[in-house]
Amino acid sequence: MIEFQDVTFVHQNGVRALDGVSLLIGSGETVAIVGENGAGKTTLVKHVTGLLKPATGSVLVDGQNTRATSTAQLSRKVGVAFQNPDHQLFSESVEEEMSFALRNFGFPPPLVEQRVKWGLELFGLDEYRKSSPLVLSGGEKKRLTLACILAWDPEVVILDEPTVGQDSIQKEKLAGTIRMLTSSGKTVVVVSHDIEFLWPMQPRVVVMKAGRVLGDGPAARVMQDRGLLDSARVAQPQLVEFYDRLTERPNAPFVDPLEARRWAEGRAR
Amino acid sequence: MTNILEISGLNFRYPDSPKKAVSDFDLSVPDQEIVVLAGPSGCGKSTLLRAVNGLIPHMYTGDYSGQVRVAGNDVKESNMRDLAQKVGFLFQNPENQIFMFTVERDIAFGLENLGVPRAEMRKRVDEAMRLLEIEDLALRAPHELSDGQKQRVALAGVLAMNPRLVILDEPTSLLDPKTAAELVGLVGRLRKELGTTFVVVEHRLDLLVKVADRIVVMNEGRKALEGTPKEVLFGDEAEAYGVSVPSIARVQKMLTADGVLATDRLMSPGELAQALEEARP
Numbered sequence: 001m002i003e004f005q006d007v008t009f010v011h012q013n014g015v016r017a018l019d020g021v022s023l024l025i026g027s028g029e030t031v032a033i034v035g036e037n038g039a040g041k042t043t044l045v046k047h048v049t050g051l052l053k054p055a056t057g058s059v060l061v062d063g064q065n066t067r068a069t070s071t072a073q074l075s076r077k078v079g080v081a082f083q084n085p086d087h088q089l090f091s092e093s094v095e096e097e098m099s100f101a102l103r104n105f106g107f108p109p110p111l112v113e114q115r116v117k118w119g120l121e122l123f124g125l126d127e128y129r130k131s132s133p134l135v136l137s138g139g140e141k142k143r144l145t146l147a148c149i150l151a152w153d154p155e156v157v158i159l160d161e162p163t164v165g166q167d168s169i170q171k172e173k174l175a176g177t178i179r180m181l182t183s184s185g186k187t188v189v190v191v192s193h194d195i196e197f198l199w200p201m202q203p204r205v206v207v208m209k210a211g212r213v214l215g216d217g218p219a220a221r222v223m224q225d226r227g228l229l230d231s232a233r234v235a236q237p238q239l240v241e242f243y244d245r246l247t248e249r250p251n252a253p254f255v256d257p258l259e260a261r262r263w264a265e266g267r268a269r
Numbered sequence: 270m271t272n273i274l275e276i277s278g279l280n281f282r283y284p285d286s287p288k289k290a291v292s293d294f295d296l297s298v299p300d301q302e303i304v305v306l307a308g309p310s311g312c313g314k315s316t317l318l319r320a321v322n323g324l325i326p327h328m329y330t331g332d333y334s335g336q337v338r339v340a341g342n343d344v345k346e347s348n349m350r351d352l353a354q355k356v357g358f359l360f361q362n363p364e365n366q367i368f369m370f371t372v373e374r375d376i377a378f379g380l381e382n383l384g385v386p387r388a389e390m391r392k393r394v395d396e397a398m399r400l401l402e403i404e405d406l407a408l409r410a411p412h413e414l415s416d417g418q419k420q421r422v423a424l425a426g427v428l429a430m431n432p433r434l435v436i437l438d439e440p441t442s443l444l445d446p447k448t449a450a451e452l453v454g455l456v457g458r459l460r461k462e463l464g465t466t467f468v469v470v471e472h473r474l475d476l477l478v479k480v481a482d483r484i485v486v487m488n489e490g491r492k493a494l495e496g497t498p499k500e501v502l503f504g505d506e507a508e509a510y511g512v513s514v515p516s517i518a519r520v521q522k523m524l525t526a527d528g529v530l531a532t533d534r535l536m537s538p539g540e541l542a543q544a545l546e547e548a549r550p
Contacts, residue, residue, distance in 0.1 A: 170309075
């Protein structure tokens with residue numbers, strides 16, 4: 001679905017934000033992109049949407065080279081909720097905001113109405129329907145951008161730091177939404193520092209540093225590779241660190257807290 | 270020990286809102302404490318902070334009753350200039366508060382506005398840069414810095430004013446975990462070195478429990494829970510109020526409930542593993 005072929009991108013100030021990135025993301029995959037601030041994660045995302053074009057190398061989305069495709073065409077396939085929701089909210093009301101893209105994509109009015117209703121309910125925003133997006137809290141704005149994107153049903157959904165400003169109840173709902181997208185065959189890319197949020201989803205994890213892909217594999221493997229995580233300045237999930245510390249000495253690895261508990265009980269007896 | 274912050278019976282309702290944003294709220298924060306303020310979005314945290322730094326009632330009007338005292342002074346009766354020297358505020362996004370051409374000019378901005386004499390200003394800016402270990406950035410342009418560095422520059426600007434109370438609004442939410450852990454460590458160190466009191470708004474508690482003395486959870490404008498990190502996170506209600514209980518705290522809670530461990534404080538994954546090792550008969 002998404003293919004980066006040896007992509008390099010240099011910012012105007014000379015910083016090499018992507019440095020020979022090759023990456024293949026299959027249709028229906030859920031991929032987490034992690035790495036310290038400035039590792040190139042958001043630049044990577046902007047290449048998928050065509051907002052940025054590679055200096056060298058190519059980016060293909062659903063087989064189309066982003067250099068030869070307009071961002072308007074790409075946006076039908078790729079929906080992105082950016083890190084700062086203020087960059088993508090501009091309408092007079094929440095309802096307007098949600099229907100804007102749908103109307104632009106030519107959805108018939110009854111369908112627009114249906115999708116708006118669906119999105120506002122799913123993200124607990126129906127009470128703000130007539131309000132200006134500006135009165136929403138940071139967390140609510142983020143949910144609104146996500147609702148807007150899901151409403152037009154893109155094949156690829158990209159979430160850039162979706163958990164910022166969200167409390168644990170909203171985070172759980174967000175995790176549920178991601179699971180729903182995954183099970184309906186969407187390609188989901190989550191850029192996040194929130195390792196504790198990512199870990200239970202067990203996604204494929206791509207570790208970036210200084211514009212390069214440093215590691216790539218299933219969460220269970222990547223998150224246990226302390227050398228890799230340390231060099232990319234990525235934290236280990238607390239539970240993984242705990243099992244590691246326990247297993248460093250005697251035996252028995254754990255998959256979840258319940259198992260750790262059973263084991264610990266037996267061991268202390 | 271005195272209380273740097275004393276909120277008693279605070280109620281506030283915005284003019285166009287049917288319900289109170291803050292309701293019958295009491296809170297006492299002793300000097301040099303680190304208090305975490307948590308709660309679901311829309312619970313009234315931001316309103317409460319505005320009532321502490323004086324934006325309420327000086328800039329936002331509405332129905333106000335009760336009292337907020339900072340270092341003994343009633344916020345309602347104080348002017349913003351005095352308050353600015355007692356309460357420092359670090360926004361979630363440092364870009365909202367750094368804008369000068371060089372780091373040191375940025376840090377000096379608040380002092381310049383207060384008309385602090387040049388020599389004194391130089392001293393305070395240097396001291397703030399030393400505390401935050403950003404002396405080498407003095408002449409750099411803030412927009413060229415990394416997010417973690419920007420956060421430090423913004424915090425240096427706050428500390429240069431010598432506030433006794435510093436409010437941090439979700440300070441780690443934009444930082445990667447390692448940078449966030451460094452910031453939290455820094456807060457703990459500043460409390461020790463300067464005796465500053467910190468009120469930190471945060472959903473993510475995995476890092477903050479290391480330095481926090483107390484967690485206060487708000488819900489629908491009221492205080493829903495208050496206690497030590499262990500009391501709040503081991504309780505059954507925290508999750509219902511949107512507080513993310515760190516996964517390692519959950520494991521520790523289970524082990525404690527089962528009598529495997531007797532613990533008086535929350536532990537890191539490494540500490541917990543070691544405690545288990547030692548608990549073996």
